[in-house]
Amino acid sequence: MVGMGLAQAQTAATDTTLVEKGRLLAVAADCAACHTTPKGGAPFAGGYRIESPLGAIVASNITPSKSAGIGDYTLDEFSRSLRQGVRKDGAHLYPAMPYTAYTQLSDDDTAALYAYFMHGVAPVDKPAPQTELPFPFNLRISMAVWNALFLKDERFVPDASKTAEWNRGAYLAGALAHCSTCHTPRNALMAEQGDKAFLSGGSLGAWYAPNITGDATSGIGAWSEAELVQYLRTGRVAGKAQAAGPMAEAIEHSLQHLPDADLKAIAVYLKQVPGVASAEAKPRFAYGEASTTEIDQRGLKDGVDPGWRVFSGSCAHCHQEGGAGTQNGAYPSLFHNTATGADRPDNLVATILHGVDRTVDGKAHFMPAFGDAASFTDRLSDQEIADVSNYVLRQYGNPAVKVSVGDVQTLRAGGKPPLIAQLRPLIVPGIVVLAVLLVLIAALRSRARRRTQWS
Numbered sequence: 102m103v104g105m106g107l108a109q110a111q112t113a114a115t116d117t118t119l120v121e122k123g124r125l126l127a128v129a130a131d132c133a134a135c136h137t138t139p140k141g142g143a144p145f146a147g148g149y150r151i152e153s154p155l156g157a158i159v160a161s162n163i164t165p166s167k168s169a170g171i172g173d174y175t176l177d178e179f180s181r182s183l184r185q186g187v188r189k190d191g192a193h194l195y196p197a198m199p200y201t202a203y204t205q206l207s208d209d210d211t212a213a214l215y216a217y218f219m220h221g222v223a224p225v226d227k228p229a230p231q232t233e234l235p236f237p238f239n240l241r242i243s244m245a246v247w248n249a250l251f252l253k254d255e256r257f258v259p260d261a262s263k264t265a266e267w268n269r270g271a272y273l274a275g276a277l278a279h280c281s282t283c284h285t286p287r288n289a290l291m292a293e294q295g296d297k298a299f300l301s302g303g304s305l306g307a308w309y310a311p312n313i314t315g316d317a318t319s320g321i322g323a324w325s326e327a328e329l330v331q332y333l334r335t336g337r338v339a340g341k342a343q344a345a346g347p348m349a350e351a352i353e354h355s356l357q358h359l360p361d362a363d364l365k366a367i368a369v370y371l372k373q374v375p376g377v378a379s380a381e382a383k384p385r386f387a388y389g390e391a392s393t394t395e396i397d398q399r400g401l402k403d404g405v406d407p408g409w410r411v412f413s414g415s416c417a418h419c420h421q422e423g424g425a426g427t428q429n430g431a432y433p434s435l436f437h438n439t440a441t442g443a444d445r446p447d448n449l450v451a452t453i454l455h456g457v458d459r460t461v462d463g464k465a466h467f468m469p470a471f472g473d474a475a476s477f478t479d480r481l482s483d484q485e486i487a488d489v490s491n492y493v494l495r496q497y498g499n500p501a502v503k504v505s506v507g508d509v510q511t512l513r514a515g516g517k518p519p520l521i522a523q524l525r526p527l528i529v530p531g532i533v534v535l536a537v538l539l540v541l542i543a544a545l546r547s548r549a550r551r552r553t554q555w556s
C-alpha cells in the first residue's frame with residue numbers, strides 16, 4: 102500500500118471485501134452450475150448446453166471479457182439481466198437462466214455479484230456458441246409476453262412475523278439457491294405453477310425433484326432439521342435419501358460450501374413451507390424391508406424372476422443380497438429410501454440409467470450408469486431395467502408402482518415433453534393456416550368492397 106492514500110487504501114479494502122462477498126453469493130446462487138462447462142471448462146466462460154424440451158439453450162460467457170463476455174456491462178445492465186432477464190442489447194433471455202428466482206435479489210447483493218464478476222473472475226475472450234431454438238421459440242421477443250404473464254419482478258421482502266433465521270432461509274432458498282425452479286411443477290407454458298403447488302414436486306427430464314413442502318407424508322415434514330442440513334451438506338441421510346442427478350450437482354457445486362448456519366436456516370424455512378398433500382399413504386422413506394429372495398432364488402433354475410437375475414448380477418454386490426446396503430453406508434439400503442418408496446419410479450429408473458456421481462469434501466460417491474455403460478456387458482437393456490425396477494419396487498420399495506419398457510424408453514429419452522413442446526409440430530402449420538385464412542378473408546372482403554363500389 103506504499104504511495105496509496107488512506108482513502109484509497111480504504112476503498113481497496115472495501116472492494117476486496119465486496120468481491121469476496123460476491124464470490125460467496127455466486128456459490129450460493131450456483132452460477133457455475135450452468136456458466137462453467139463441467140469437467141474442466143474455464144470458470145464462467147459459458148458454452149454449456151442446457152437441454153430444454155424446446156431445444157438446447159447455451160449458457161453465456163459471463164467472464165469480464167469485453168469482446169466475448171459481460172466486460173462492458175454496467176451495474177444496471179447486469180442487474181437487468183439477473184433480475185428481469187434482459188440482456189445488455191435489449192434481447193430477452195430464456196428462463197433457463199433462473200432470473201425468475203434471482204429477481205428477488207437485494208440491490209446490495211446484486212452489486213456484490215457485479216463486483217465479483219468484474220474483478221474476481223478471469224476474462225476469457227472466447228465467445229460461447231449461440232443458442233439456436235427452432236421457430237417460433239427463436240423469437241426472443243416472445244419472452245416479453247411470457248414475462249408479462251409469469252415474472253414477478255419483485256425483490257425479497259422479509260416477513261416481520263417470522264424469525265430472522267426463517268427470513269434468511271427464505272431468501273437463500275428463493276433468491277439464491279433457486280430450489281423452486283426444480284421442485285415446483287410447471288404449467289403447459291413451462292412457468293412455475295402458482296402458490297398452491299409451490300415446492301410440491303417437478304419433473305426434470307428423467308429425474309423428479311420431489312415434494313419438499315412441510316407436509317409430513319408427501320413432503321419433508323417428517324425429516325428433522327438436522328437430517329435436512331445433513332442432506333443439503335452431504336447428499337445422504339441413512340434410512341432416508343441420497344442425492345443423484347441435478348440435486349447431486351446442486352450439492353456438489355453449491356450447497357456443500359454454504360456455512361452450516363445458512364443450511365440450518367434453509368431447513369427451518371423448508372419445514373414451514375405450507376404442506377401440499379397428495380395421495381401417498383406413508384412417507385416415501387418409510388417403505389420396504391430387507392428380503393431373503395436373493396438367497397432363496399440362488400441356484401433355482403426354473404421360475405426365477407427375471408428382475409432378480411438382473412439384481413443378482415448387477416446390483417447385489419454393492420447393495421447386498423438383502424438390499425440393506427453396507428454397514429458403513431457407502432452403499433445405501435434400497436429400502437427406507439425415497440428413490441424406491443416414491444409414488445413414481447422416475448428417480449429409481451434415472452439412477453439405474455445415469456448412475457450416481459457426487460463429490461463431497463473431495464470424496465466421490467459413485468454408482469455406474471447402466472443405461473450408457475461403455476462396456477457392453479455392464480449395459481442393461483430397457484427390458485432389463487424395467488424388470489430390475491419392478492423387482493426392487495416389489496421387494497424394497499413401493500409395491501404399487503410398476504415400470505413398463507415404454508416408461509424406461511420415455512425416461513431414457515429425457516422424460517415426457519411439456520405441452521408446449523408437444524404442440525410445436527402444430528404451431529408452424531397452425532401459423533401457416535392462420536395466415537392463409539387471413540389472406541383469404543382480406544381478399545374476400547376487398548372483392549366484396551369492389552363489388553359494392555361497382556354496383
Ligand code: HEC
Pocket residue numbers: 127130131132133134135136151158159160161162163171179182183188189193194195196197198199203214232
Ligand atoms: C440453471 C442455469 C443457470 C444458472 C444457475 C445461472 N445462469 Fe446465467 N444464464 C443461463 C443461460 C442458459 C443463459 C443464456 C440464456 C439465453 O441465451 O437466453 C444465461 C445468461 C446470463 C447472462 C446474460 C449474458 C449475455 O449477455 O448473454 C448473465 C449476465 C448471467 N446469465 C449471469 C448469471 C449469474 C450472475 C448467475 C448466478 C447468480 C447465473 N447467471 C446463473 C443459465 C444460468
Ligand code: HEC
Pocket residue numbers: 273274278279280281282283284305308309310311313321329332341342343344345346347348349351367371385439440448
Ligand atoms: C437443479 C435442480 C434442483 C435444485 C436447484 C434443487 N433440487 Fe432438491 N432435488 C432435485 C432432485 C432431482 C432431487 C431427487 C434426487 C434423488 O433422489 O436422487 C432432489 C431431492 C431433494 C431432497 C430429498 C427429497 C427426498 O425425498 O429424497 C431435498 C430435501 C431437496 N432436494 C431439497 C432442496 C432444496 C432445499 C433446494 C434449494 C436449496 C433444492 N433441493 C434445490 C433437484 C433440485
Ligand code: HEC
Pocket residue numbers: 336337342343344345411412415416417418419420431432433435438439440441448449452453457466467468469471489493
Ligand atoms: C458399484 C456399486 C453399485 C452398484 C453395482 C449399484 N449401485 Fe446403486 N448405488 C451405489 C452408490 C454408491 C449409491 C449412492 C450412495 C450415496 O449417494 O451416498 C447408489 C444409490 C442407489 C440408489 C439411490 C439413488 C437415489 O437417487 O436416491 C438406488 C435406487 C440404487 N442405487 C439402485 C441400484 C440398482 C437397482 C442397481 C442395479 C441395477 C444398483 N444400484 C447398482 C452403488 C452401486
